[in-house]
Amino acid sequence: QTVVTQEPSLTVSPGGTVTLTCASSTGAVTNNYYPQWFQQKPGQAPRPLIYNTGNKYSWTPARFSGSLLGGKAALILSGVQADDEADYYCLLYYGGNGVVFGGGTKVAVL
Amino acid sequence: QVRLQESGPGLVKSSETLSLTCTVSGDSINNYFWSWIRQPPGKGLEWVAYTFFGGSTKYNPSLKSRVAISVDTSKNQFSLNLDSVTAADTAMYYCARVIVDSQHLYFDPWGQGTLVTVSS
Numbered sequence A: 001q002t003v004v005t006q007e008p009s010l011t012v013s014p015g016g017t018v019t020l021t022c023a024s025s026t027g028a029v030t031n032n033y034y035p036q037w038f039q040q041k042p043g044q045a046p047r048p049l050i051y052n053t054g055n056k057y058s059w060t061p062a063r064f065s066g067s068l069l070g071g072k073a074a075l076i077l078s079g080v081q082a083d084d085e086a087d088y089y090c091l092l093y094y095g096g097n098g099v100v101f102g103g104g105t106k107v108a109v110l
Numbered sequence B: 001q002v003r004l005q006e007s008g009p010g011l012v013k014s015s016e017t018l019s020l021t022c023t024v025s026g027d028s029i030n031n032y033f034w035s036w037i038r039q040p041p042g043k044g045l046e047w048v049a050y051t052f053f054g055g056s057t058k059y060n061p062s063l064k065s066r067v068a069i070s071v072d073t074s075k076n077q078f079s080l081n082l083d084s085v086t087a088a089d090t091a092m093y094y095c096a097r098v099i100v101d102s103q104h105l106y107f108d109p110w111g112q113g114t115l116v117t118v119s120s
Helices: none
Strands: A009-012 A018-024 A036-040 A047-051 A064-069 A072-077 A086-093 A099-101 A105-109 B003-007 B011-013 B018-025 B033-039 B046-052 B057-059 B067-072 B077-082 B091-100 B105-110 B114-119
Touching: A009 A018, A018 A086, A018 A105, A036 B105, A047 A064, A047 B105, A072 A086, A099 B046, B003 B091, B003 B105, B018 B033, B018 B091, B018 B114, B033 B067, B033 B105, B046 B067, B046 B077, B046 B091, B057 B067, B077 B091
Parallel strands: A009 A105, B011 B114
Antiparallel strands: A018 A072, A036 A047, A036 A086, A064 A072, A086 A099, A086 A105, B003 B018, B018 B077, B033 B046, B033 B091, B046 B057, B067 B077, B091 B105, B091 B114
């Protein structure tokens, strides 16, 4: 069974930078996995932030960016604000086996 | 603007079938893939299935034996049936549109979700 791994939790200071990663048990993540990132706050549905590795939606704050880093998909938050405190999930595509979500990363801003 | 709204019973008895519907407004259901995702209370997201009205369907391997997804183009709706439910199927169930082409694959937008509790 394919497993997608994210850091369970990360802490960042206001104004700081934090990198979230998304690793696949099958090997290096490439653009062909169409990495997507979601932000979820308590009591809310997940909100898409990044698609196809690094593409942003019109509502995605400029301080969020996506890339590939060391064989993983990455979500970089720069100039972190208190409002960025949330759970973040990645999603990877596995062709005939569908898609798999990562376990999620809880980001705390302290 | 495309909007999705989940509907269905909030309480299902153990061993019975969970049935949910997602109503799509703002665009034709014929043009895209459509998916169900679920999230147990306090836990992460789990992809359940996605389908295209023309018949291409993929299921989560861990649920494949119990799940079915279907599309009703006349009502612009798609549905989820999950058989033989247990307490482990208690979750918030979300529906989402899936954009798929030669260069893109992404889930957007999502519905607000509907909580389904399995009771014994």
